[in-house]
Amino acid sequence: MTSLVTRALVAAGHEVTVVRAESPHLLAREAHDFHAAAIPWTESNVVADLATQADSIIYQIGNSFEMHQGCLDWIGKLPGTVCLHDFYLGHLFYEWAQAHRDLADEAIRTWYGEEVQTRFFSHSNGEDFLEDTRDAAPMTEWICSLARGVITHSSWAISRVLSSCPGPVHVVPLAYDAPQHLAAPGNMDHEAFRILTIGHVNPNKRIGSVVQAIGDSALLRERAVYHVVGKIQPETEAELTALAERHSVRLVMSGEVDDNTLAQAVRQSDVISCLRWPSLEAASASAIEAMLYGKPIIVTDTGFYSEIPDFCAMKIDPYTEVANIRSALEALCTDQGLRARLGDEAHRWANDTFRADKYAQRLVEVAIQARQTGPVASAVNYIFDQMSRWGGTNSLLRLNCTTEPLQSLCDRMTPGSQLSNPMS
Numbered sequence: 001m002t003s004l005v006t007r008a009l010v011a012a013g014h015e016v017t018v019v020r021a022e023s024p025h026l027l028a029r030e031a032h033d034f035h036a037a038a039i040p041w042t043e044s045n046v047v048a049d050l051a052t053q054a055d056s057i058i059y060q061i062g063n064s065f066e067m068h069q070g071c072l073d074w075i076g077k078l079p080g081t082v083c084l085h086d087f088y089l090g091h092l093f094y095e096w097a098q099a100h101r102d103l104a105d106e107a108i109r110t111w112y113g114e115e116v117q118t119r120f121f122s123h124s125n126g127e128d129f130l131e132d133t134r135d136a137a138p139m140t141e142w143i144c145s146l147a148r149g150v151i152t153h154s155s156w157a158i159s160r161v162l163s164s165c166p167g168p169v170h171v172v173p174l175a176y177d178a179p180q181h182l183a184a185p186g187n188m189d190h191e192a193f194r195i196l197t198i199g200h201v202n203p204n205k206r207i208g209s210v211v212q213a214i215g216d217s218a219l220l221r222e223r224a225v226y227h228v229v230g231k232i233q234p235e236t237e238a239e240l241t242a243l244a245e246r247h248s249v250r251l252v253m254s255g256e257v258d259d260n261t262l263a264q265a266v267r268q269s270d271v272i273s274c275l276r277w278p279s280l281e282a283a284s285a286s287a288i289e290a291m292l293y294g295k296p297i298i299v300t301d302t303g304f305y306s307e308i309p310d311f312c313a314m315k316i317d318p319y320t321e322v323a324n325i326r327s328a329l330e331a332l333c334t335d336q337g338l339r340a341r342l343g344d345e346a347h348r349w350a351n352d353t354f355r356a357d358k359y360a361q362r363l364v365e366v367a368i369q370a371r372q373t374g375p376v377a378s379a380v381n382y383i384f385d386q387m388s389r390w391g392g393t394n395s396l397l398r399l400n401c402t403t404e405p406l407q408s409l410c411d412r413m414t415p416g417s418q419l420s421n422p423m424s
Contacts, residue, residue, distance in 0.1 A: 001085075001285070002060050003032035004175045008360035010035045017050055021060070021070030041070025051078045056367035061143055062086045063280065065095030072096050075146050081167075081363070081370045082147035084140075085174075087157035087303075088280035090130065093139040097121070111164075112137045127203065134278055140164070149370030151363060153283035154304040155421050167373030170366050173423055174283040175359035178266075178292035193223040193333045196269035198262065198286050201232035201240075201253075206275040206300070206321065208243055213325035215247025220326070223333055228253045229265050266290065270339060271332050272297050275325075277318045279303030287313075291350035296342035298328050307423050312346040353423055 018038040057080030097104030108117040123129035141164035149167035153174040214220040244251035274287040279302045299305035301315035316324040
């Protein structure tokens with residue numbers, strides 16, 4: 001996504017330098033083609049010098065510490081506009097907190113209170129951590145409070161961004177492409193009905209529910225081949241294999257693959273399962289890519305996926321999940337015309353919506369607006385610091401009589417947010 005937008009910015013005449021933000025052990029990997037210079041975030045003097053010359057600083061941030069460690073290192077020192085890829089940042093925050101525990105505890109208390117702070121780091125496994133923190137402490141506010149402005153890619157959880165970002169907040173569809181979609185022969189095996197899930201295999205992709213839905217249908221047991229492509233832990237693979245055997249489902253798991261193999265898997269599929277529960281993303285790259293390839297998709301009717309037009313996807317109620325998946329897959333299996341119509345409509349809509357040139361144009365506009373946030377944020381912070389020195393407690397400083405005059409100041413001095421849904 002960053003490479004697409006950077007190339008669009010360069011094509012529009014802007015000068016761009018990319019600072020790679022991956023954890024140090026990943027910086028040796030080959031980078032994408034940005035059509036611009038790229039340097040590692042660890043070259044502190046170079047980054048600082050470039051920042052003094054820059055008109056705008058842009059951060060791409062999502063729920064992965066390994067991919068965004070450098071952003072967290074610099075955003076406190078060089079505030080800028082954040083492109084927010086996930087409305088849940090608990091895993092990013094948890095890993096960052098390992099080296100910044102005091103600051104982390106303070107951030108949790110500030111945004112979510114003492115009780116949440118005392119239990120945040122106490123969970124024994126990842127599933128319990130996610131279940132407890134996704135609503136109580138998603139850490140969205142933590143990142144957005146450090147930003148001068150925010151672009152995010154859907155509006156379903158925008159309230160947390162609005163409550164914490166001191167500058168403009170805009171919803172802009174994610175920039176994405178499917179570069180190999182034109183050479184798409186499709187599924188040449190007319191006997192098999194090929195279902196595909198792509199991405200890191202974890203519980204929220206609902207792979208087990210798809211297996212159960214296939215197993216509950218005589219039609220699907222006979223016709224369907226379920227292909228799962230993505231990183232998978234051995235114990236997860238063993239559990240899903242056993243589940244498929246119990247339900248007489250043909251399940252093929254390929255693990256991680258290269259780009260060409262992934263593109264081939266997408267082309268050969270009849271339908272792509274983009275189910276997510278719970279949904280944590282501001283937008284789903286896999287769903288967008290599937291639509292750009294002209295593939296029919298099934299999605300959970302929640303979050304970003306609810307904002308996809310109904311004529312582009314079959315939507316699954318998460319509370320009657322298995323039965324809904326079964327009926328959707330049976331309809332798609334027996335009606336080739338339905339598959340073609342959904343895929344064609346999805347391709348047309350996605351191709352017009354998720355465009356890098358549109359994203360780059362909006363990014364420049366928001367970055368210019370966000371530059372006005374700096375002086376306002378500095379003024380507000382100065383006032384709060386002064387009141388704190390006079391003895392003001394956190395509870396006092398949060399009273400309406402304190403915050404409302406400062407909010408009025410911010411409203412007069414900073415441009416408004418634009419929250420209309422550009423995908424609908």
